[in-house]
Amino acid sequence: MDDLIIVGAGPIGLAAGIEAKRAGLQFQILEAGALCQSLVEYPIGMRFFSPADELAIGGYPFPTPHDEKPTREMALNYYRKVASAENLPVRTYQRVVRLEPQAEGYTLHAECALHQTPATYRARCVLLCTGVWGRFRRLQVAGAELPHVLTRYDEPIRFWRRRVLIVGAGNSAGEAAIRLADADAQVWLAVDQPRLEQCKFRPFILRELLLRVEEKRITPLTQAQVLRIAPDCVDLRCAEGVESLPADFVLTLIGLSPDQSLLAPLGVPFSEDGKPLHDPDTYETPVRGIFVAGALSQDGFIYVARERVGRAIEAIAHQTREESRHKRRG
Ligand SMILES: Cc1cc2nc3c(=O)[nH]c(=O)nc-3n(C[C@H](O)[C@H](O)[C@H](O)COP(=O)(O)OP(=O)(O)OC[C@H]3O[C@@H](n4cnc5c(N)ncnc54)[C@H](O)[C@@H]3O)c2cc1C
Structure with a gap:
């Protein structure tokens, strides 16, 4: 023994x-x-x-x-x-x-x-x-188990010229948004806070995010709540109103x-x-x-x-x- x-x-x-x-x-x-x-x-x-x-x-x-x-x-x-x-x-x-x-x-x-x-x-x-x-947390909404809803990613190139909704307000979500935008994906970043500055991003991640937002390579969606995921779109409520986003991938990085x-x-x-x-x-x-x-x-x-x-x-x-x-x- x-x-x-x-x-x-x-x-x-x-x-x-x-x-x-x-x-x-x-x-x-x-x-x-x-x-x-x-x-x-x-x-x-x-x-x-x-x-x-x-x-x-x-x-x-x-x-x-x-x-x-x-x-x-x-x-x-x-x-x-x-x-x-x-x-x-x-x-x-x-x-x-x-x-x-x-x-x-x-x-x-x-x-x-x-x-x-x-x-x-x-x-x-x-x-x-x-x-x-x-042990990835999943969104508790209809469609969260669909095959294009991912809880992790490996190669950013998989998302080249694809529409990706990233859900999460922590460093993993922030970093994924940066890396996927740099791989020429069309990225929306849905966070629960009213401003990106209020999320839990490390300062260098926030800096890089804001740069890409300014260049219109990342679109932030603030105070966002995902309502439903369908194979070709995601319904969500955010500060900008209720949206139905056409998304090829949904990447949920929520802990x-x-x-x-x-x-x-x-x-x-x-x-x-x-x-x-x-x-x-x-x-x-x-x-x-x-x-x-x-x-x-x-x-x-x-x-x-x-x-x-x-x-x-x-x-x-x-x-x-x-x-x-x-x-x-x-
Ligand atoms: C994207 C990312 C970036 C990070 N960056 C940093 C950073 O810059 N600095 C920092 O300090 N921390 C960072 N962290 C956190 C850091 O990686 C963790 O704190 C660290 O890996 C914890 O080490 P660990 O050995 O406790 O657990 P883990 O690294 O998670 O290792 C656990 C191991 O246990 C094994 N295991 C699980 N269940 C079983 C089982 N039932 N039987 C046998 N084996 C099992 C798993 O396969 C795994 O290999 C980061 C985390 C992530 C996700």
Whole structure:
């Protein structure tokens, strides 16, 4: 039986693995997809808004040409090299589907995505670093499930000279509007606020958006509410009135919600935003031996989460030492 199983090999699962190795724990990392599957699914060519040093883990430098902010591809290359250099015990394509409590520790039931074979693992403690990626919120309107309604995109060129309605007032929606406009798509950006300046865009995203609005390459629709989506048009109410927009694609980027399916059956409580409650010092949930870290906890930025995951590993190492001392005595 391992001391620890880390579920998820995103940036924070890997950072946790490095800390676990340094703490002398016996552990494995199970990942549902490829290494850093979450980043694999980010838009191709996407640039992070953080500088490289804020994405670096384990003390490994992350150099980029001319100190530019890293692209998705640079980050994938970096995390791969770190995982290889540390020889981290990552098992890819192992999706954990159930956590079963035992007298001592947990059995993790997994499914191999490559061969559709089941597998089980045993560990005293489990650290979930499963992030929030992949659980896209959908609009609650008729037509939201139509095939041209997307919750993510990969290549901007797919939208060349097509009419795209982007719904969302956060950085992902803002960035998508910029990149699709630059790929010569005809872009409408529907936001819920009265002005783009009141949305949650980072300053550089807002600047780039306003530039393209001025050039008439992006049309903003403010105080917008989508009413209905049909195969060839979208009905919406906005500050400009009620519109029926002819759209080839609708891209809804309205946020992500965490997967609760592993934790809910164990009785872990969740906060209003759907994330699991946990001790802020140890990152242990109210269920003993079950820890969370990274984007699944409240730590959305990599530079914050990479530091704090050390607290969870420290607590796990402490629990492991206490239990073996207890066993020796008993
Ligand atoms: C477009 C975009 C841009 C971003 N830019 C920045 C930025 O510039 N700076 C910054 O600090 N943050 C940024 N973020 C946020 C950042 O990417 C996340 O905070 C970070 O990826 C969190 O890492 P994580 O390891 O906690 O989770 P994730 O990176 O989401 O990794 C979770 C992993 O767990 C795996 N997994 C999930 N369920 C299971 C299961 N049941 N069994 C096994 N494996 C499972 C997934 O496949 C995935 O690989 C950005 C996010 C997005 C979407």
